[in-house]
Amino acid sequence: MLKSTLLRPFASYIRRRLRYRSALAVEIQEEIRKDLVRTARDTAFGRDHHFDEIRSYPDFRRRIPIGDYEAFKPYADRIKLGEPDVSWPGVPKYLAKTSGTTSGVKYIPLTRDSLPNHFGSARNALFNYVAETGHARWLDGKMIFLSGSPEMDSTNGIPTGRLSGIVNHEVPAWLRTNQLPSYATNCIEDWETKLEAIVEETIHADMRLISGIPPWVQMYYERLLARSGKATVKELFPNLDMFVYGGVNFEPYRESLERLVGARIPSVETYPASEGFIAFQDSQTEPGLLLNTGSGIFFEFVPAEQVSSDRPERLSLAEVKMGVNYALLLSSTAGLWAYDIGDTVEFVSLDPYRIRVTGRVKHYISAFGEHVIGKEVETALRSVAGRYGAEVTEFTVAPQVNPVEGLPYHEWLVEFSRPPADAAAFSAALDRAMVEENLYYRDLIQGKILRPLVLTALPTGAFRRFMKQSGKLGGQNKVPRLANDRKIADALLEA
Structure with missing residues (x-):
């Protein structure tokens, strides 16, 4: 049955x-x-x-x-x-x-x-979805969890590893037969090598559920399509019926992921x-x-x-x-x-x-007392991208306190998969959206303490090169949306 x-x-x-x-x-x-x-x-x-x-x-x-x-x-x-x-x-x-x-x-x-908090809660999230919607087809096919390596070190006899790798050791027996990739593939440390092996193992499988952090799922989709020659992931996996994600806000990635899939897939967000x-x-x-x-x-x-x-x-x-x-x-x-x-x-x-x-708590910009937080930049960018038909792959924001000339500003470093037709209008609209989101930022702009934000479009692959150079490509690693200094911004400009 x-x-x-x-x-x-x-x-x-x-x-x-x-x-x-x-x-x-x-x-x-x-x-x-x-x-x-x-x-x-x-x-x-x-x-x-x-x-x-x-x-x-x-x-x-x-x-x-x-x-x-x-x-x-x-x-x-x-x-x-x-x-x-x-x-x-x-x-x-x-x-x-x-x-x-x-x-x-x-x-x-x-x-x-x-x-039980970790693994019972993940189970509860998925089963609650089944009971709410009646959709359970994903239970009858293959599932992929894009995660870190399950290989463990020993710390004075205590098995030690990344949480996403530890999860692989606690998957219940009834689910193991559905799980991909194989243990050997999951143990590959280099993310790009691992990704190719995952594609090889899953490209002909009946994939029903995909779980992972959106930017790395996007890489997986892109490699699948490049290898198969298909136009959309749905052509490869017609029974794909569930996307489980956590760790970052999905909305900035939604448009590009849905374009790759060719449809809006039901999803469940988690906060592990x-x-x-x-x-x-x-x-x-x-x-x-x-x-x-x-x-x-x-x-x-x-x-x-x-x-x-x-x-x-x-x-x-x-x-x-x-x-x-x-x-x-x-x-x-x-x-x-x-x-x-x-x-x-x-x-x-x-x-x-x-x-x-x-x-x-530590990812914010308050170089001038504005205390801009992640929700504000994500909301502003999502609203403006939708109006201008732009599609964002990844982004981060940092202050420029000592510009070569003119007033200080916030620099937005954005990698577009579909750039806006009018970058200047897009940048101005984004600044207006931030003025609406954060009243302290508005006061600084109106008081001529800051000038409007500067949009820097980065070349394709810039964020991935940065993450690779940082040793954080793949797994559960994320690019901070905000920083109160320019370490990430400067590294991205050099990547």
Whole structure:
């Protein structure tokens, strides 16, 4: 019997449970907070922060300071040595290795208690889609997950690798027969070599589901079409029925991906991170991602403008408001405590609690106090590109503080797959859109502190060359949309 038929009842159960738990999100969050403290009371972190004296959420805030990886690193170093009971009972099953902005490589524990958050949540996202839409054909064909290598190192006996590679070791048995590429192909380190092998393995397969970060999926599509001579991916894979993505906003890539596919494919957006599976799209009609409030994570929120202050306001789920840009904190069964994940979010619904990612705490431009964030540049570019018939492959924005002549400005470095017919009009419209998006930027433009943005069109392949030179081509790597300096911009101009 087909898997799509067998799994429909379970998918309906998953959706009913999600809706029930979402209605009780505040109460469940409080129970998770209590359980986390109770379970970790006798760990080194628990003793250091007097968990035995925590009786309430105000106690929790007083005893557990906000911290990023730098603050957690002394405990992470002990965990890496194999010491048990450091920030969570026992030793982790895996260490997820990820890049840090200030700490170099980060090692995030994945414990046996935290694994259901990662893998159960991914399952819930897909099964919820089946129950909502009735579309389950993707379960009966091949699926591809464009990810990092599953090969693991050992850190004092703890298997260590990229989260996307670790995922390959936890794929359930019922799904393995559907999964591509092969383990051997997935282990190829060089992205371009790996991509050619993936194309070879999948070009004649009955592909139904494709999952990955949009820019790398785009590369896969382009190679498929170049190899096959077909006009669209749908000609190759007529049963392609699902696209799962996360990590970046899909909208800037939508037009080019749909052109390559030859159709709009149903999609599910997810918000996974090494630190936890934060949220996922639970509705095909409502905006935002359902916050994963019932999966071993206790969430806190800090107004983004207060992140660097000495005494930031720190809110539980019950205290959040819509439309406010919050830095996201999490405490979890992985042994992370009031951990600043580095992302900013805003709520688009409080019943249920749905969010959208607005950017990174450290990825912004505020060279003149404007504090431009990722959501603003993506919204502006998407709206203007649509009006001018342009198609964007990739982009990033950086300040030019000391131009050779004239006032400072924001430089937009954009790689077009279809450039606008009138670049000057496009640039002017984009600046007007940014004025509408950010009132501080508007004041700086009107006050003649900044001149209108400068659009620099980059040649085809510039971003890929930059990522390759940086050793970050493929996998789960992403180009930051914003930087407060010119390191990325200057490297791109030289790529």
